[in-house]
Amino acid sequence: MRTTHSHNRVPVSVVVPCFRCADTIGSAVASIAAQSAWPMEVLLVDDGSNDGTLERLYEVASRYPPGWVRVLTMSCNSGPSAARNLGWENATQPWIAFLDADDTWHPWKLQLQMDAVAADRVIALIAHEMNVQTRDEPPPAIHHPLRVRVFPPHLLMLRSPFPTASIMLRRDLPFRFDETRRRAEDFLLWAQILLSGYRCAKINQVLASWHKAPFGAGGLSGDLVAMFQAANDVRRALHEQGLLSSSQMHLANAMGVIRYARRCLLTFERRQVAQFQAKRST
Numbered sequence: 001m002r003t004t005h006s007h008n009r010v011p012v013s014v015v016v017p018c019f020r021c022a023d024t025i026g027s028a029v030a031s032i033a034a035q036s037a038w039p040m041e042v043l044l045v046d047d048g049s050n051d052g053t054l055e056r057l058y059e060v061a062s063r064y065p066p067g068w069v070r071v072l073t074m075s076c077n078s079g080p081s082a083a084r085n086l087g088w089e090n091a092t093q094p095w096i097a098f099l100d101a102d103d104t105w106h107p108w109k110l111q112l113q114m115d116a117v118a119a120d121r122v123i124a125l126i127a128h129e130m131n132v133q134t135r136d137e138p139p140p141a142i143h144h145p146l147r148v149r150v151f152p153p154h155l156l157m158l159r160s161p162f163p164t165a166s167i168m169l170r171r172d173l174p175f176r177f178d179e180t181r182r183r184a185e186d187f188l189l190w191a192q193i194l195l196s197g198y199r200c201a202k203i204n205q206v207l208a209s210w211h212k213a214p215f216g217a218g219g220l221s222g223d224l225v226a227m228f229q230a231a232n233d234v235r236r237a238l239h240e241q242g243l244l245s246s247s248q249m250h251l252a253n254a255m256g257v258i259r260y261a262r263r264c265l266l267t268f269e270r271r272q273v274a275q276f277q278a279k280r281s282t
Helices: 025-033 053-061 080-090 109-119 185-195 221-240 246-281
Strands: 009-018 038-047 069-074 095-098 103-105 123-132 148-150 168-170 199-210
Touching: 009 025, 009 080, 009 109, 025 038, 025 053, 025 103, 038 053, 038 080, 053 069, 069 080, 080 095, 095 109, 109 123, 109 168, 109 199, 123 185, 185 199, 185 221, 221 246
Parallel strands: 009 038, 009 095, 038 069, 123 199
Antiparallel strands: 095 168, 103 199, 123 168, 148 199
């Protein structure tokens, strides 16, 4: 039986890159369908999974009204940037929201973002907070007062305050994800938008959740190094594009070293705790 929806619709296309996500895509799309304001369409982009994911996408799409969930396919695995760009190019609505196949949204996410852009029509990109929690936990409560913070066009040089699954942006922006990058490609895009003078904002609410281990947990030390190097490369690219001055790039790189050291310390502490708990349980 197909799900029906009687709430208002908002002019948003949701783009979800999908790679070997058969176990999680159902809950991701369910969180979209649970929105208090339904997007006009959902685009699931299979990134050459070759493991049964594509069949699962069609099965998930069949649960909803015809045409609401569209499945797009890529002939080979090309990475999340290419998958998101394909969804972006096929989107029909003036606003695009991004969700990863292993994350979920809070039911009021789209409504609150659409309210914010209706109140400030210059906004080109709007984000919000995210948390890490298990899938069986209820969505975080809305905390008042609700505020929308507009970012100055220089803050992003120090760190990215925009998680990808929180982003809603104007479809007509003259930017795309860099398909040559497999890491920090989202950081680069948000920085290009912000530093080019477009109005970017963030809601002070947790409106989406990651369902994975915290960054740097477990055996992710290799990822720490790779992400540190990718962030440095992004800042270098922004400098070459004229969006960061030399002094800004050097300052941002110095701040990056401090954050990298902190993450390494947190990773070490988590491993020590895990080893201690493992010994106690034996």
